[in-house]
Amino acid sequence: MSELIHAGSLKTLEDEGVRVIKGASHAIAVFVHENQVYAVDNRCPHMGFPLHTGSICDGILTCHWHHARFDVKSGGTLDPWADDVSAYPVEIKEDEVWVHPVPVNKVTIEKLKQRLREGLEQNLSLVIAKAVVGLMEAGFPATKIAKVGIEFGTTHRQSGWRSGLTILTAMTNVLPKLDKTGQILALFQGLVHVARESSGMGTRFLLGALPVSDKENAQSFKQLSEWYRRCVEVRDSRGAERVLLTAIELGFSNEQLADMMLTAITDHFYVDTGHSLDFHNKAFEVLDQIGLEHRPYVLSSLLPGIGNVSRSEEAHSWQSPVNLVQPLMDAFQELPGILAAASSQGNAAVDEAALVEQILSDDALKTVKMMLDALKSGVAPARLAQLVALAAVERIARFHVQNDFSDWITVLHTFTHAHAVHESLRRSMTPELTRAVFHGAMSVYLDRFLNIPSARRPEPKDVEAEPQKTSELLEMLDKQQQVAESARWVVNYLARGGDKRDLFNTLGHALLREDAEFHSFQMFEAAMVEHNHWEREESELARHAQETLIIAATRYLAGHAPTAREMPHTARIAMRLHRGEKLFEDE
Template sequence: MAVDDADDGFHEVIALDDLRAEGRTLTAIDGTPIAVFHHEDEVRAVNNRCPHMGFPLTEGSVEEGVLTCHWHHARFELSCGDTFDPWADDVDTYPVEVRDGTVYVAPEPRRSEPPAAHWRTRLDDGLEQNLRLVLAKSAVGLLDNGVDSTEVVGRGVRFGVRNRADGWSSGLTILVALANRLPDLDDDDRKRALYQGLTEVAGDCAGEPPKFDQEAFDATGTSFDRLLSWFRENVEVRDADGAERVLRTAVAAGYGPEELTELLVTAATDHRYLDTGHAFDFVNKATEALDLVGWDDDERTADVLASLVRGLATAERAEESSSWRQPIDLAAMCDERFDRLDAMVADGEGETWTEPADFTERLLADDPETVFDALEEAIRAGASVEDLASAVSFAAVTRVARFATSNEFADWNTVHHTFTFANAVERAAERTDATALYRGVVDAAVNVYLDRFLNTPPAPTPTGDPDADPETALEELRLAFEQQGQVEQAASAVADFLAADGDPERLKAALGNALLVEDTNFHTFQAYEAACRQADRRDDNAERRTCLVAAARYMAAHYPTRRSREQTFSIAARLLRGERVDGADGGTAADGASVAETDG
């Protein structure tokens, strides 16, 4: 139905008698398809695109004031556009006037809030009800409307720590890990990253009871050393409630990131390698979340850090496992070194440690005494926690880069856990130099030792072809992810790209895109983020190559997947661009309206 403009901006649409006879008509105003209905002696106008997935609402039905879309049966209150079904979103309605028997429609909808505010509300809805399509639309809508990604991450973190009684989860870890790598990604992949992270948070909280907080003590002036002692004791006896009260008291007392990190990492290293490293990695990711969104709000800081306590108190302790006790009592060897840790650190005061050329190979040795001796010598020579954690992280990522594919598939997780744990210890060392953190370095090194059989035989680390074409190498990397088991092909593509002076930033972006179009699992998100971080910190080209080869090998071992999440994201992105996704054609919604105009 063609429209004519009135002087006041309203558009002439159709004679009222014709609309009454037909029941509905479709028009377009400034490219927007608008469905106009006559129902119960009233004229109503709504955007013709169902806000759920874009199906034409003129093909729906109206009964008792309810407009129902016939694709997924989303229902809308016709007069205001509000939906009965939160997964569908509200539909825009337009002011209507009848003048001298003719229906006129205003070009602007009765939108009650600006787009950014709308998508903030929808983000909260998507998190609360675990609605993937709503979360995808929200991620796209918020970034397209100028909302900073940090705000989006903050809303996800706030929801996750408040709505899961068991506390910090893999979903929150994924969200923060991806937030850390947003600068590596292009605009569309930043939206994908937020969508993937938010989806994981919502999934972790779905069906779970909310977290009920313990309160800080009313006592004031308690020393940090006493709070630290209380916190460790409560975690030791697995009293999560008591530990939470102590932690909240420390926040209320005004202690900052360094002291609060020390509180957490000390308790997290009182026992060996808690929950195969996940407990410590969660501590690191929670503090990284606060680095992103800010430590300046005490309530937020307390809520985020308190979400860690139950995990610390209930974690499995590696010294209780046979692998740490037999055939060599590695836990006892750790305790022996820890008994003289203060003396080691004292010996190293004022010294400057330079990493020996053979240090990585000593950490990769088959004899645990060699590993322990290398660490002790380094500490006595002045190596900081961060120095040693960096060295152990590289040894751990080398295990991933050399992982033999003849091993059981599940053993990828074994080398992965060691690597991401070591990376987390190194990251924590940037925030605090607490002596207790050396214990985390030792735990990581022990696991590097335990993983030695997974490098038997070691996979060759390709050095790459300097005459390779970087563009061809990137395409070969993409193709490697398209077929199962192309681990060595992916490694070679990465090595060729770097050897040919390809830009590492482009490589990280390509790896990020591959990560985000798949139904990626928790560990693969972790592996990508940790490997990219380690590559960023390496000045040596060979070390940087090892890190990125490790990421590519791990990803290739787990790809391709069904890519169902990418399907959802693609639908959301197309809808917000105004495209049709109902299979009728490949054009835009406005294209559909123009056809109706001609037919009308």
């Protein structure tokens, strides 16, 4: 048992009203109020102001910095944006006051998880930050922290899955690329976006599965898939939800559910500028992290948005001056036969670099033919999707800043859609999903004007020199209009043998120290994951692809920095408070 701490005589305390004593880790404020003695941590749990300078009235201790209020006896706060202050037992022996150094309301993992939920519910960024920091420092698994946010976001937003949950999933995916501080920032950013997007949006209540009582006589998966496809076609989200929940209730696999849901999405071209397929892919990715028991809420959260998505085959740009719709429809008729035949033969030699250049060309119809020929030659749909993603990221690496600023997002949409198609095909391959590879290639084609003029690819210089310090890149991105300069920097860094792990962590911090918008999170995560795939290969194309992905990610982040950096400032406050630093003193 810890030794008691002497706080002085009762008379002295009564005369002084409050005294600060040294505790085991923090100073403790000992108050005399209405003939009773109370002891609390002297640091206000909100932002660390010394509570001994506060005031007590009717049992309420008020901090004078932000006016957080606490029950001086229990330490409980009346303000949801603050936290409970640690309260310590007091003993009086022979008119001498002694304080037990162990608080009665000790912070536990369960309390931190509860505070995280409360921060999400109340949309309180600092509360979320402090909970994340506390959980991470206590060794609580990062994926379980993300799980709290996924559970909340898929339940408490009537209009379903959108950017917040996508950011949280993307940041969970890149945690291995980041140091501990980066991981805290990544989780914090994702969770705050979920909280903001869910605030005031209402709770979702599931409709429930169809009343199938005998699984042996239940409707076949094929029948349910047809029903689901029909519901999505006519934008009937409620009917689609009941069919989906029935398929989950009957125990169908994630692969089967993905085939059912993505078939309905790819019945139309480049739906909702690629967001729909990207959201679906992220939902299945997060299920791999948090467990299959969350399928009902996670997967059904994708459905409220199907009623108002755009379908690109209806857009003028997909029909004129070149009609892309009919040639693709004709090609899709061939896909089942092509894929069935290709599965029984080996992979013939295909000039993949030439195919990527063709996808980037201004001859869309030739591109469709070459892609079909590649599939006929035995190129796997997932590999073809990987090549389309490479072509799409080339658009970003070559994007010229003379373009309208908003067009960064145009080329970004194509890349993240192509990446989602690639990841989805790695999970499950169907002729229906393979259609999306062609959708992505045509979007790459339509983006061609954004590479006129094309930004020059930097050439490395002084390759014999030592690699630069990655802190230089962060300093560079403290200024605007560093797109070309940052690209040159990373090309030199790579040519000089710089450590990619350090570079990726630095790029992560370049993102996470900003008040980044949705697409910047998408860009970083997609580039990192696609780089992982190419890193497993040893070829000139793989080397080129890795460098292109890094250049594109760096240029995109540079094009969107710096910002006011309000969100990371909040996270830094939480980290400093956890370390016991003082925020209120002049620096």
